[in-house]
Amino acid sequence: MQNNAKNFFSKLGLDTRLLGMIGALVVLWIVFDVITGGRFLTPRNLFNLSVQTASVAVMATGMVFVIVTRNIDLSVGSMLGFIGMVVAALQVQVLPDMLGLGNPMIWIIGVLAAISLGAMLGAFQGWIIGYLTVPAFIVTLGGFLVYRGAMWWVTEGQTQAPLDATFRLLGGGAEGTLGVTLSWAFGVISAVAAVALMLMSRRRKAGHGFTVKPIWAEGILMGLAAGLILCFVWVMNSYPIAKGAMKRIAKADGIELTEGMVWYHGVAIPVVILLVVTVGMTIVASRTRFGRYVYATGGNPEAAELSGINTRLLTVKIFALMGALTGIASIIASARLNAVDVGLGTLDELRVIAAAVIGGTALSGGFGTIYGAVIGALIMQSLQSGMASVGVDAPLQSIVVGIVLVFAVWIDIVYRRRTGQ
Amino acid sequence: MDKQTPLVEMKNMGISFGGVHAVDDVSVDLYPGEVVGLLGHNGAGKSTLIKMLSGAYQGTGDIYVNGEKVEIHNPRDARKHNIETIYQTLALADNLDAAANLFLGRELMTPAGTLDDDAMEAETRKIMGRLNPNFQKFSSPVSALSGGQRQSVAIARAVYFNARILIMDEPTAALGPQETQMVAELIQQLKAEGIGIFLIDHDVHAVLELCDRASVMKNGKLVGTVNIPDVTDDDLLSMIILGKKPGEKAAG
Ligand SMILES: Nc1ncnc2c1ncn2[C@@H]1O[C@H](COP(=O)(O)OP(=O)(O)O)[C@@H](O)[C@H]1O
Ligand SMILES: [Mg+2]
Numbered sequence: 159m160q161n162n163a164k165n166f167f168s169k170l171g172l173d174t175r176l177l178g179m180i181g182a183l184v185v186l187w188i189v190f191d192v193i194t195g196g197r198f199l200t201p202r203n204l205f206n207l208s209v210q211t212a213s214v215a216v217m218a219t220g221m222v223f224v225i226v227t228r229n230i231d232l233s234v235g236s237m238l239g240f241i242g243m244v245v246a247a248l249q250v251q252v253l254p255d256m257l258g259l260g261n262p263m264i265w266i267i268g269v270l271a272a273i274s275l276g277a278m279l280g281a282f283q284g285w286i287i288g289y290l291t292v293p294a295f296i297v298t299l300g301g302f303l304v305y306r307g308a309m310w311w312v313t314e315g316q317t318q319a320p321l322d323a324t325f326r327l328l329g330g331g332a333e334g335t336l337g338v339t340l341s342w343a344f345g346v347i348s349a350v351a352a353v354a355l356m357l358m359s360r361r362r363k364a365g366h367g368f369t370v371k372p373i374w375a376e377g378i379l380m381g382l383a384a385g386l387i388l389c390f391v392w393v394m395n396s397y398p399i400a401k402g403a404m405k406r407i408a409k410a411d412g413i414e415l416t417e418g419m420v421w422y423h424g425v426a427i428p429v430v431i432l433l434v435v436t437v438g439m440t441i442v443a444s445r446t447r448f449g450r451y452v453y454a455t456g457g458n459p460e461a462a463e464l465s466g467i468n469t470r471l472l473t474v475k476i477f478a479l480m481g482a483l484t485g486i487a488s489i490i491a492s493a494r495l496n497a498v499d500v501g502l503g504t505l506d507e508l509r510v511i512a513a514a515v516i517g518g519t520a521l522s523g524g525f526g527t528i529y530g531a532v533i534g535a536l537i538m539q540s541l542q543s544g545m546a547s548v549g550v551d552a553p554l555q556s557i558v559v560g561i562v563l564v565f566a567v568w569i570d571i572v573y574r575r576r577t578g579q
Numbered sequence: 580m581d582k583q584t585p586l587v588e589m590k591n592m593g594i595s596f597g598g599v600h601a602v603d604d605v606s607v608d609l610y611p612g613e614v615v616g617l618l619g620h621n622g623a624g625k626s627t628l629i630k631m632l633s634g635a636y637q638g639t640g641d642i643y644v645n646g647e648k649v650e651i652h653n654p655r656d657a658r659k660h661n662i663e664t665i666y667q668t669l670a671l672a673d674n675l676d677a678a679a680n681l682f683l684g685r686e687l688m689t690p691a692g693t694l695d696d697d698a699m700e701a702e703t704r705k706i707m708g709r710l711n712p713n714f715q716k717f718s719s720p721v722s723a724l725s726g727g728q729r730q731s732v733a734i735a736r737a738v739y740f741n742a743r744i745l746i747m748d749e750p751t752a753a754l755g756p757q758e759t760q761m762v763a764e765l766i767q768q769l770k771a772e773g774i775g776i777f778l779i780d781h782d783v784h785a786v787l788e789l790c791d792r793a794s795v796m797k798n799g800k801l802v803g804t805v806n807i808p809d810v811t812d813d814d815l816l817s818m819i820i821l822g823k824k825p826g827e828k829a830a831g
Contacts, residue, residue, distance in 0.1 A: 365697075366697045366700070441693070445693040445694050446694065447694065454675055454679070454683055455672075457673050458671065458673060461670035463635070463654070464635055466658060466685075467684055524674035
């Protein structure tokens, strides 16, 4: 029986680590759902969970490359705060005077400013690490302090709010979703694309005469992928928008509200951003030279150099990418709160590192997947939201998260030893 | 052979690490279709000397390829001159599979500009089929391979890209007798194709069997270069151990 199951999963070609993480997530969800008497696995809670995970998960995908190359970035939380403050001040104090309140250019400038500021700060840190050979731990520890301090100077510590109305959509909320119809379209297109990619890869492999999975296994995987995507969309599309928000939206759009009318959220925009980032980073990791060099350098820096890879420049690029992703995360985090205070992003560096590590990224370098980091972020957030909804005190939450982190890495080490990685 | 231009000439090469002269005023050369052995104790400076040719280290001295002076500042420069190296440490990224290692730094790309892993695997299967027909672990990271299999991946990488100048730093260190024999046959075959080979080997007998000439190093200095047909194993051993060149032999 056990052997049959093993055989089945090995035919499917899913790696056991992925199955383990998904298993842990499912167990966590069921436990919280049982304890809260069914309040955890509701469309409302899952929607909030997806939005809360987005910012950390976006950064975690970049942290994978950082850690894979045996570096660390302790500055992302502070950098997120600093970028958030600069972009918020831009939206609140500078751009409205120049362009007029609510000008559609404001959110575009805000987004571009956040991403490019992040990329520049990251590239500068990467340059110090790669070319001046100061350890990443020290450089980003310095950055951690510098950005948090600089954030204060931007506005003398004043909270910046409210943000531009369009910019705010990037943080989710009742307005910041795709809505029901677009969500379905998004889901169907994603599902079709996933199936098409799997078919193409299979055809290519067979064309080279390599052995491919049995067709039934491929079919099950395609069904699973498409089913999961559509199921997610369905859940998001079942979360009704609260009456107050409906009135607000109806007023803004000039729609007449009638009695008994119900609107639903659909997939939140930050989640769409996260999915795009995840797919993009997965392609970078597995299909580009840059990604290949990241893993090669992590596996054996000397071998990478002897193969002609410019590992110093690579370090600059990796940290620039990490910075750009921190910029995106900063957009999501500030837009969600519709305000930036000096505490924005506090402790996020630890959440991001924990997400990457729980997701199977090895601190010794060379191993780590993008999807793993995203699932890691989801596990972390589920744990925290779940404990909050069960009514666990904040101090105890920290203790639990800390223990889970160490435990997860220990499991990972045992797993690696067993599989000889 | 004297009339030909050497494939490679390294003149007055030198490099120090923190005051230690790892290589001190060493000159060696290599002709097409020739195998030159580099001999010497551990720490004599053999690996360091050839690393200056492969672009891993920058030292002093001049390098000529086909009679023309070249600048080799990094491994890419060396590869441009068709210099391929099998490093003593193998220089494999343990977390990547054989194909990724073989093509590292020279990946095959699809027209869309993405990695063509399938084509790289197909090519790897071809070359491994020639060098090590028993090799089957194409989708495992090379950390899962035996010492001999890893070595054959490193050899395949050097051979695949049409080297004109091949540097082999102790290529048989991790190999059993049968695989060692296969490497010996490979060397003969590459030599017949007109490739020049620097062979670093611990085993004096392997050098006597495979090489045309041998350069012996001791404490970073060149003891001398001899024609293999003119020397016995005792001659070579005394060069290695005592640093003395057999009086009656002329350098090649
Ligand atoms: N990167 C380095 N840094 C410091 N010393 C080195 C380095 N590379 C080689 N050496 C030193 O140079 C000398 C020659 O080493 P090597 O070329 O590896 O010898 P061989 O290959 O002949 O055994 C040794 O003393 C070694 O310690
Ligand atoms: Mg050596």
